[in-house]
Amino acid sequence: MSRNSLNFNKKTFSAHVIAVVRLIPYGKVSTYGAIANCLGVKRSARMVGHVLSKTTGLIDFPAHRVVNRAGYLTGKHHFSSSNEMENRLIAEGVKIKNDKIIDFEAIFWDPLIQIEP
DNA sequence: ACCGTGACGAGAT
DNA sequence: CATCTCGCCACGG
Numbered sequence: 001m002s003r004n005s006l007n008f009n010k011k012t013f014s015a016h017v018i019a020v021v022r023l024i025p026y027g028k029v030s031t032y033g034a035i036a037n038c039l040g041v042k043r044s045a046r047m048v049g050h051v052l053s054k055t056t057g058l059i060d061f062p063a064h065r066v067v068n069r070a071g072y073l074t075g076k077h078h079f080s081s082s083n084e085m086e087n088r089l090i091a092e093g094v095k096i097k098n099d100k101i102i103d104f105e106a107i108f109w110d111p112l113i114q115i116e117p
Numbered sequence: 118a119c120c121g122t123g124a125c126g127a128g129a130t
Numbered sequence: 131c132a133t134c135t136c137g138c139c140a141c142g143g
Contacts, residue, residue, distance in 0.1 A: 010139095010140080031125085031126090032125050032126080033125065033127090036125080036138095041138085042127095043125095043127085043137055043138055044125085044137085044138055045124095046123070046125045046126080046137090046139075046140095047138065047139060047140075048125075049124030049125060050124075050125095050139080050141085051124090052124055053123090053124060054140095063124085066124075067124085068124075068126085069125075069127095073124090074124050074125080075124030076124085077124080078124060085124095
């Protein structure tokens with residue numbers, strides 16, 4: 001038995017990551033750690049980023065809504081151009097300065113909490 | 118097959 | 131405070 005309560009294989013893990021990222025609402029952002037946590041593998045935030053780095057081909061996929069826990073756009077270099085991540089966020093009304101989301105706490109979306117109106 | 122690297126993050130120093 | 135250490139594990143050289 002693995003250390004993880006949910007023993008994912010590579011395929012299911014990435015499928016779950018992709019599914020959760022698709023749930024992030026327009027104009028909101030989440031973090032690698034929050035996603036890993038909601039999948040029951042809190043210590044594998046790094047693997048979430050690894051999965052996302054392989055999703056560049058997916059259309060209509062909001063990879064830009066995932067940032068690090070401090071609100072920095074650490075994944076920007078994996079997009080087609082170095083400012084595409086920022087541009088997509090700005091288009092959704094997210095304010096950014098020096099690769100950091102302004103008022104990050106206010107637009108953070110935690111997959112576990114799933115706030116419903 | 119080994120090894121360094123990396124869209125991370127929490128805890129230790 | 132800042133910086134370091136370590137867990138995590140897929141991937142390419």
